[in-house]
Amino acid sequence: MKKSEETLEDFAISYPLDKLAPLEQVLFLDIETTGFTSRTSYLYMIGCAYNRAGKWHTIQWMAEDYAQEGAILTAFFDFARSYKYLVHFNGNNFDLPFISQKCAQLMLPFSFEGFQGIDIYRRISPYKFFLKLPNCKQKTLEQYLGIARTDVFSGGELIGLYHDYVKNPSEFTEKALFLHNADDLKGMLEVLPILAYYDLFNENCVKAKKVQANYYKDMHGAQRKELLITLQIPTPLPKPITASAGNCYFRGEGESATLKVPIYEEELKYFYSNYKDYYYLPTEDVALHKSVAGFVDKEHRLQASAANCYTRKFSCYLPQWDILFTPFFKRDYKSKELFFELTDEMKKNREGFSRYANHVLSMIAATY
Incomplete structure (x- = not known):
């Protein structure tokens, strides 16, 4: 088994990582394999990044041959036991299941029980169209943020490179394998600012x-x-x-x-829910409670229905996509558009406008 450790000098991330978890308890994880299925593929490298004493470090374990999968898994779990949070990129779908399945195959007593996972991909992928991205692969996000890589190989190209390394180890191949995983780890750190868009819609x-x-x-x-x-x-x-x-x-x-x-300046309708307690007055086009409308001539009143049990009001309104503020108004009974009145009291409610802004942003995000 080969191990590589590096201190990332003059390296900093611009995302407040403490929003995710306490810095000293966070471990970034990325693996390299010879395929997508643990049963027919080999796990040949596990890489981690962590922060200690204000500096970022990477540590990587590489299997020098196919028989060393157990050795690198043991080394990783021994190192990771002092951490609580695992940050990864699409690790929920690949890295974590692959490692768990390998541990089961090799009868190793390790699991991710006790760790809390944070998947960068899962957090940002719902906003692919909002960010106008073709996909949310790590390299795509790196390009979006203007992050340059040293590594020139793709993960697929490295599979053949690793098989060659097992047969005929060389310094060049070893460096290429370590470099790709190291760039994945550094790239994961550098794309963290992309989570600002997740925070925008979720916090x-x-x-x-x-x-x-x-x-x-x-x-x-x-x-x-x-x-x-x-x-x-x-x-x-x-x-x-x-x-x-x-x-x-x-x-x-x-x-x-x-x-x-x-801002919609028009006449809208407020619909009463307990319509059985109301009469509808066709001439006035309004519903009145029976305690009041009982004095109206029977020829000028009808039992109200859900569709005509309303009162009308001309005012200034703002749209809402769920019932955030009440009373809520509609143009017609079957209309799906909801509104609330922009009252003088609301105009002074800064906290209310903060709630409303988050409401509108959620609607925009859900549309993309």
Whole structure:
């Protein structure tokens, strides 16, 4: 078994890792294999990255032949026992199951019980279209963030290289194998800022710094009204990004962002849920509670139904995609669009606008 250890000098990551877990308890993991199936493939390298005394380090164990799988697994688990959090890239689908299956095949008494896993791929892949990426492979994310690699080989190319190494070991081949895994580990650290987009949609801690109404003219020259919210976002975004959905527009850069939401100035309906307690007055097009409408002539009232048990109100409204604020209004009973009134009280509610901004961002993310 070969072991390689390296201290990453002048190396730092720009993502606040303590958002994931305590730094001294975090271990990054990446493996190299000769195939996708543990039953017919070999595990030939396990690499880890960790932080100690403020510096990043890597440690790698490589099997010099096919019989040393057990040796590198034992070395890894002996080292990892002092850590609690395992960070990996798509490890839930590949690295962890592969290692677990190998331990079972080799009858080794190791498992990931007691570890908490953090899968970078699983966290960022739902936002592939939002980020306008063809996929969320690690190399794709590295290119998106402008990260350059030293390694020139793909994982597939290294399979043949490792088989050659087992038959005829050479210094060049050994360095190439270690380098690829080391670059995977460094790349995993360097792509961590991509998680700022995950934080944006999942931490529910976007803060409204400033809220104002804005007037503009649409493409037909009609005057429109919109809400402009200036936001403070939880984690600095590594690259500027724009997105739109539901007639709302988002632009984020660094630690700040803006959100534009249309303000609808029109008459909407509030539907009463207990319609059996109401009469509908066709002439006035309104529903009144029976305790009041009981004095109305029977010829001018009908038993209310769910579809006509409403009151109408002309005001300024904001859209919502779940019932975030009540009372909620609709254009018609069967309409799926929901609104709430932009009242004078709401205009002064900074915390309420922070909740609303997170609500709109969740809708935008779900659309992509």
